[in-house]
Amino acid sequence: MKKKPVLINVVSGKGGTGKSLLVAILGRILAQEGSSILLVDLDPFVRGLTHFFYLYKKERRRITDKQTIADFFGLTRGESKSMEFARERFFEVDLIPAVSKIEEHLEYMDTTGSSKERTKELFTSLRDMKYDFVIIDNRAGIDDMIIRCCELSDLSLSVSEADPVARSTNDNLLRHLRDSNTAKVYTIMNKVRYVKTLRDYRESMEEIRADYDIVGKIPFDVDLFESFGKPEFWNEANSTRYAYGISEAWNKLAHREEIPTVIDLKRFPESRIWPVKSSTFASRIDRMLIATGALFITAYFIVDRIMIRGGIHWLDLLLIYAVGLLFVPFIRSFVMGSDKEFSERKNSR
Numbered sequence: 354m355k356k357k358p359v360l361i362n363v364v365s366g367k368g369g370t371g372k373s374l375l376v377a378i379l380g381r382i383l384a385q386e387g388s389s390i391l392l393v394d395l396d397p398f399v400r401g402l403t404h405f406f407y408l409y410k411k412e413r414r415r416i417t418d419k420q421t422i423a424d425f426f427g428l429t430r431g432e433s434k435s436m437e438f439a440r441e442r443f444f445e446v447d448l449i450p451a452v453s454k455i456e457e458h459l460e461y462m463d464t465t466g467s468s469k470e471r472t473k474e475l476f477t478s479l480r481d482m483k484y485d486f487v488i489i490d491n492r493a494g495i496d497d498m499i500i501r502c503c504e505l506s507d508l509s510l511s512v513s514e515a516d517p518v519a520r521s522t523n524d525n526l527l528r529h530l531r532d533s534n535t536a537k538v539y540t541i542m543n544k545v546r547y548v549k550t551l552r553d554y555r556e557s558m559e560e561i562r563a564d565y566d567i568v569g570k571i572p573f574d575v576d577l578f579e580s581f582g583k584p585e586f587w588n589e590a591n592s593t594r595y596a597y598g599i600s601e602a603w604n605k606l607a608h609r610e611e612i613p614t615v616i617d618l619k620r621f622p623e624s625r626i627w628p629v630k631s632s633t634f635a636s637r638i639d640r641m642l643i644a645t646g647a648l649f650i651t652a653y654f655i656v657d658r659i660m661i662r663g664g665i666h667w668l669d670l671l672l673i674y675a676v677g678l679l680f681v682p683f684i685r686s687f688v689m690g691s692d693k694e695f696s697e698r699k700n701s702r
């Protein structure tokens with residue numbers, strides 16, 4: 354008999370931290386590594402996860418004819434009694450969508466009273482489904498229903514950002530969850546800036562060593578951000594720095610929770626996911642010309658001022674300084690690689 358699924362609830366203290374994207378990409382990577390995955394869009398008003406599915410699906414008019422989360426909570430046509438849910442195939446994973454049409458207008462959602470009971474019924478039903486992991490994309494913020502979902506899940510993942518506002522809203526959420534019956538809550542810091550190389554990433558991960566609750570830091574990935582919503586997005590998203598950050602965080606979480614499923618990090622070759630952006634302004638030939646010019650000036654200076662005239666005047670320091678400046682772009686491009694190398698590496702992703 355198949356084991357019951359692990360229920361993972363994804364929350365955040367404030368909106369827009371990256372929950373839906375994390376749910377989608379983590380779900381896909383775990384499925385590619387051999388797990389069976391169900392994603393649940395429990396955010397019927399924003400419906401970010403369902404939006405991803407909507408963009409992926411060829412047939413645009415209707416997302417599903419079966420019961421959605423909005424139907425289940427009575428936000429469309431009165432409370433439903435059915436425990437059968439739509440399960441749409443989204444790449445390698447199944448998804449219970451939030452709504453049946455992306456533009457569907459919903460009734461105001463009362464998060465107290467009967468919806469708390471419904472939440473319990475939903476989670477009981479999810480627990481009986483035959484998956485390894487059920488990952489729930491919850492709403493941002495704090496309310497009764499979100500806390501209830503955390504209590505009913507095996508573990509919760511709070512997605513925060515590194516800025517003071519996101520950190521403080523995350524702390525608020527964690528305080529509320531600590532006062533509840535929530536089992537375990539881990540934080541993932543998303544959109545971490547100034548992480549361009551593997552070294553930057555490692556240094557940033559060092560900072561969380563002592564913090565038991567933070568399981569990972571995911572770099573702000575400008576390439577991912579720029580291709581968000583475009584057709585090529587989903588082909589590239591699984592092999593980005595972003596996906597690598599999620600995978601490493603998952604492995605840490607799995608280690609702490611004694612979950613045997615780990616993601617093989619060899620799927621992220623270093624040279625492909627850590628392109629070093631060059632900030633050079635000239636081509637390789639231009640840089641050679643600059644360097645040769647600087648070398649000739651230096652040679653002239655050494656022969657004329659030191660060997661022939663036999664001494665350096667204080668004004669000569671200006672010349673030394675200017676020659677030094679000429680070398681800077683050359684040295685920088687030598688250390689960081691050329692634009693062409695960067696774009697080649699980027700194109701190979």
Ligand SMILES: Nc1ncnc2c1ncn2[C@@H]1O[C@H](COP(=O)(O)OP(=O)(O)OP(=O)(O)O)[C@@H](O)[C@H]1O
Nearest residue numbers: 368369370371372373374493544572573574578581
């Ligand atoms: N690490 C990252 N690097 C770059 N962009 C990111 C990263 N993580 C998320 N984003 C971008 O942030 C935006 C918000 O993401 P997403 O919709 O997943 O957030 P959310 O927390 O689900 O929002 P909401 O609270 O509205 O449901 C998207 O444009 C997404 O591409």
Ligand SMILES: [Mg+2]
Nearest residue numbers: 372373401402
């Ligand atoms: Mg969302």
